[in-house]
Amino acid sequence: MSKRELSRRGVLKTGALGGAGLALPTIFTASSAAAFTNEPTGGTVTLGFNVPQTGPYADEGADELRAYQLAVEHLNGGGDGGMMNTFSSKTLQGNGILGKKVEFVTGDTQTKSDAARASAKSMIEKDGAVMITGGSSSGVAIAVQGLCQEAGVIFMAGLTHSNDTTGKDKKANGFRHFFNGFMSGAALAPVLKNLYGTDRTAYHLTADYTWGWTQEESIAAATEALGWNTINKVRTPLAATDFSSYIAPVLNSGADVLVLNHYGGNMVNSLTNAVQFGLRDKVVNGKNFEIVVPLYSRLMAKGAGANVKGIHGSTNWHWSLQDEGSKAFVRSFGTKYGFPPSQAAHTVYCQTLLYADAVARAGSFNPCAVAEALEGFEFDGLGNGHTLYRAEDHQCFKDVLVVRGKENPTSEFDLLEVVEVTPAAQVTYAPDHPMFAGGTLGSCNPGA
């Protein structure tokens, strides 16, 4: 440290700078005339679509974006209207939302909570988005939901399956249409009982993070209630790509059912490895060995190819459903893009319509008014039958599909077949169920 002489001028300058630094904060008191964050004042309203565009879930993100664009088109009166025609609420006119033309901004979550929050913040701070929606993993959904609560905008969750999103981490400004781990378990259990009986020994392989754990807990509880025995629960690292060293011990464990609590690339690889090791052709305790994948998605089933044949799981929605809503959605999506929509596309399309409808019914974009309109809202015609947006935890309660990998697919999209539609009543749980306890909704935050 060579030069340390302090001149009188230097001290004065430093003092002045420091003073200015101290004086700064008093200038910047938040002053805003708006009643809530990003109140749309012009002839347009901006929605923020925050989906993974890079990273392993990029294809799901791309499908979500397609559905969002379709929803915006329909809201603005373009296209054939899709599910707006079958939706039980008829407040949407096809003239935007409350007469304001819908515009949107997109961002990349990279499936990382930091990047997702940064992207959502830029939508709120820079683009003036009044609602954020999207996400393709629970970590990201929960992180962005928390941000929206703090910032005072509505968050309409996309694909997030963890119990925590509307359980431990629920927020007053956040809403979920997608189903969750508990519902998967509740829907699968009776089907598994019919198919495989009550005397089974299950072996769980679980992705070692929050979603995996809640999923494992839900499925184990549901199957143990049937009389099944859980012999082992093995945690696999999220970064694992090769599951052979986890599958090999299953062979001699005495288990006759393997439950794969994996999603995305993990699920594709663990299922591929399990089939490689001949588990599907194995006979244990005089019973056929079975594999169960609690959360299915068609995009992932495609990655697993022929390995999914005959393997059961649950899903939120599938394009082969024959109700009017699903048919209308598949028609308008398929005509525009040339292939059927995925469940991720479906859930985000519904979320966008539900938000727009709630705004129209509330007559305001104020998050508190919107939340009030969504709470306890009952609707039909969006492909899942009669649905309730429960006020206590902002979770949708609707039918859950149990699906099976198709033995003889007729096209590259025709990979799953619906085995059973489990009615909503059977997957409904109390808001204070132990698996969902620990969090509070808080009160809605309109921001500014």
Add this chain to the structure above:
Amino acid sequence: MFGLDTKDTRSLIIVAILVVLAPFILNPFPAASAMAQFNAGYPDLMQKFVIFGIFAIGFNILFGLTGYLSFGHAAFLGVGSYSCVWMFKLLGYNVIPGILLSVVISGIFALAIGYVSLRRSGIYFSILTLAFAQMSFSLAYSVLSNPKFNLTNGETGLQVYANDPQWFHRDSLPDLPHLFGLSMRATHKLEIGAWEFQLNVGYYLCALVMLGCFYLAIRIFRSPFGLMLRAVKSNQQRMNYTGLNTRPYTLAAFVISGMYAGLAGGLLSAVDPLAGAERMQWTASGEVVLMTILGGAGTLIGPVLGAGFIKYFENIFSKINDHVLHSWFAFLPDGIEDFVVFLIHPFIGKGWHLTLGILFMLVVIFLPGGLVEGGQRIGNWVRGRKRRKSKTATKTEPAE
């Protein structure tokens, strides 16, 4: 001034002016114009610029001076973030204890890892630091978030819950990180004509800290200690032969740069109170290496430029979609418009990684000294042209 020579004082003042005026400089386009897409003057991105600037400045103290290439610096960033959020959970939302603790804890962490890793050099050192960081990431993501001993909250990220103690929290204080009552989120929107500028408290706090860090870095670079570190870089063996033990010096540099990273992590939590484990992943460590080298390793201002460059791409280019492209090129005839959009399409939105990768390669291939070298070359070129001009002017005179 401040014990610096004229050149360093000038660069410090330039940085200070740039940082203070950033909300205006980064928002050159009117809010309603089509070019507003390229505006970067909103609080979150400006905060990221200065915070990652701090991270990169700190990394440069280790890498730029000693030449030790650490591939695990993200671990210190993550540890800093977690410490800060824990302070929020236990004490309350005032950012001061959180930031202080994040520096202390990451310093201790860096001391432990550095003590072990610095026993090796070259790529062996890099892999040791990488191994420690990856271990920290894996443990934080899963094992340390089990319900019995939840230190990190795993995938969801550590955050403040309503039932946390928050001993010093009072109802009069904001329910978000604040500096003695002044919320980090408080933003003053300044509308001047068609322009809108956002002056954000969190940003100015981070900016102030960054100026302090920058000043400290200059002092370190110019000190005998800095000279010693440079000597380590040029020839460690010779230093050892002269009977000097270089380990304490490199360890000190490692700890200092670890503390810089921890400070950056703490500030990240201070402006946004959620700490995710991805911050510690090797790609995050790689990112700071990229920032430093891209900007110009061993230079003072380079790392800051590199950090800004990468964060700008991540946040601005990823948000351009086909819809936006069509609105830009709407003035073209339909067929040509579609063609232009088709040409640009692979490089924006979901293709921003591709653009970034290509730019990396171009910078590294053509500007070995990073962006700083690019700036110097442009400077030289401009000066050279002036000189040539004056030369030609003087040459032509006699002829007339």
Add this chain to the structure above:
Amino acid sequence: MDAFLLQILNGLDKGSAYALIALGLTLIFGTLGVVNFAHGALFMIGAFCAVTLQRLFSLSFETIDPSQKDFLGNPLKVKTPYLESWLGPDAGGAIIDWSVPLAILFAIPIMITIGFVMERGLIKHFYKRPHADQILVTFGLAIVLQEIVKYFYGANPIQTPAPDALNGVANVGAMIGMDIVYPVWRIVYFFFSVLIIGGIFAFLQFTTFGMVVRAGMADRETVGLLGINIDRRFTIMFGIAAAVAGLAGVMYTPINPPNYHMGMDFLVLSFVVVVVGGMGSLPGAVLAGFLLGILESFASTTWATTTLPGINQIIIYVVAILVLLTRPRGLMGLKGVMED
């Protein structure tokens, strides 16, 4: 005992992929002194050679089948591969079925070409630059390569099955009177990697070309002074290393369906393998590859994870730290390589 042998077998199988990738990395590093972060991307491109060949083989024409409906209710378009209509369903189907092994022939020229282009076009200019620059430029290249693949093939994994005949399981323990069932293709992969590794070592050990290369690795300047064009030989070695990575990728596709970021998943791991083995040592890389494979396999047993929770996630790094602290240059590293 059965379970123990099964884990050993599994470790060898996992290790063979590590060893192959680490071998290529070390070849490049040992010959050219370049730290190649794009090596994982070469592995990935190899895998996508198999995907591409499979797609080429199954290029199809569409016929309309009015008896079935597609998802929009229009008559279903049934796809029939050209190969099947030209050669008959049996022969054509068999070719499609064997596309992964056939992709080896397809991948070798492609990978060698890519290797040559990479070395001559880019890496050549980085010999004299610092390692950090090499890392950055090859890392940038890796990103560009994987984004290009993503643009054409999407982000989701693509199922590329092994031929039916090699798809099942075999009881490898039968001859020693034990019951050890293991997938046939994984055993094929193991022997394939042993073959490649053996081939590379034999090539370096028993041919004149290999001898010159080894001499060049030891002292590049002297070999150059002897009037031997060592650069050209090193370029060829780069091509070979790229081909090794590519073949490792081709054969890996039936084990786990390839996606565009599979290279990045292996990159960090393969660097750890190389360093544990010792920079610049080919036997070290192979040894470390198999060793870490086996350790990883054992760390993921229930016994290990209940004794030390999370050990399966960090075992590789723990081993790396322990090895580097006790053996400064890795298991078989050479003095003075990459220590500055």
